Amino acid sequence: MHDARRTRPVLIVLLIAAIALITLDFRDAGTSPAHVVGADVFGPVERTASAVASPFESLFHTVAGNDSGEIASLQKQNDQLRAQLSQAQLSSQEQAQLSQLLHLTSASNYKIVAATVIAAGGAYSDTVTIDAGTRAGITTNETVLNGDGLVGTVTAATASTATVQLADDAAATVGVRVDGTNEIGALSGTGSTLGAAQQLKLTLFNATAVLQPGQTIVTFGSVGGRPYVPGVPIGQVTQVTSEPGSLTQTALVQPFVDFTGLGVLGVVVSK
């Protein structure tokens, strides 16, 4: 009551400051210096907290039925990553054509940097923070995967941390190829629109292509391997939906990766 004269100017100043921040960040498309400052300040804090909280985390994942020790997970992931990379680079003649087409460099030019998830975004955004940054060679627009398949791409990197946009995020779109028929399309995340069910939405470019449940979706690849290297498995088609009025078929894809139980990730770093 008595301090209304004192609080109201402060409130107005704070609101104006917040709106100014929003405006600046909106102009810079979410890459304003505030995020850099925040990453520098909160990166070490999150790293420490994640180290302290790893028992709870394993408890969570035990409850969620995803029990795995970190070392065993790393080992398994190393093996699978090697297998995937070899498969991706030696799969078929289409791969060779694609490599030529996209000016992909040879297999020796890729390197995997392992990192651990130390923080995650809120209820709406599907982003995680990993504990490796530009000091480890990670830059933006690099593919992130784990032992199961494609995880996402790096959207921001500081010296010691990097932010990964998951393939499940509503803002993520991945160029994909249907394994077997080689039809190409776009895979976009659904965010939280489906509730707890994390499914991706596939739209084929070819109007006459036929989709069937059970087909595997892999990444198509981008120029220079950014933001997605080719041949990384993503998921399986679970449900084909042909919407009336739509020219092409759409389908729901169940990803191989469990986006809520991410632990150790690998970032494909170009030398």
Add this chain to the structure above:
Amino acid sequence: MFRRIAQALSIPAALIVAVTLQLAIVNRAPLPGGAVPDLVLIAVTAIAVCTGPMTGMLTGFFSGLALDIAPPAAHLAGEYALVFCLVGYACGRVRSAITYATGERTMWTSLTIMGLGVAAGEAGKAALGMMVSDPNVTAPAIKHVLPAAIIYDLVLCPFAYWLTSVALRRPAPERAPRPEFAQVATAFRVASAGSLGAVPNLRLAGSTPAAAAPPARQEPKLRLGSARSSPSSRTYAASSTAQPTLSGGRAVKVNFDRQKVGPAHPRQLASPGKGWLRAQPAAGSPALKHRPPPKGWLRAGRPAGTVPLRRRSPGSGWLRVKRPGGTPALTGNSPRRGWLRPAKPLPTPRRKTPGRGWLRPAKPPKLSWYAKSPGRRWVRHSHSPWRSRRQRLLALVGVRR
């Protein structure tokens, strides 16, 4: 002093812990429903409820800013700062307003404010995300996430409130009113409720000694009599405490037998504003209205039956027209006529009556319509109950006129 410093330092420490827990653990927990609780929002509401609007909005702004710029954030910087700042301010403001109005702070009102605050905060986050066209914050996503998030927040609210109130416990609440004011307000409320509204609402602020006078001062007088141990007589005395102040110079009449005290007596006291117009204190009985002979002096000189003659003198028409009808209820001493027409001075015909002057010396012209202010219920424009409710609500949120 050391305790105050420790408490002041505990707020940013708690916020840093909340932000870290939120990002490193809570957001990664695979909770059912696809939503997670917002520990920072809960902490902001708890701190705002336990301290005040200033601390609430500062903590809200800076903790929201921390959530905005901490690494995995995908939304624009400043969104959560804006929402949490408003939520912290509103929670602290409502809390202090309710404390100011009721003089006490209870756990349930605090928890209610916190619940409303976290619900508003979650809704505000979603609304602001839609406004800045965040691709993740769409209508179907909100439909899935928002209810679950609010439910998780509400579950965690009591724990946060308990923790915060223990950590920020202090001898006197920051926004509590002065204790003597609270006691006067409570005593006045009890007195006005006990006296059936005999105390006019105009004197709410304790500006009159009648409101602050404790009823215990007059109880010893009553106990002197034979019925000193009768609880019913004491009850009557308590209900008529306002009698000396209301009836002017009249003395207090103590009636132990309670025989002459009819039910009309407190009703007469209940309307003090009428006394300034009424000639007789017992004007409620219709037999007394026929009684006053001085009014005959107006009627005697009137030629019976000529109506246009009466219309010719409009100044006294309102008195004279009612007379031939013989309805005593509409005689000149009806107060509604008098105060509705201030252009016709009411005391003027009365002063011409010599009978009144010598009969009642206790009613000098000082007590005329101009000198004595009428009661509030006669002057105010609206008798709607929503008028007083609106004023109470406005006072609750801090609007003072």
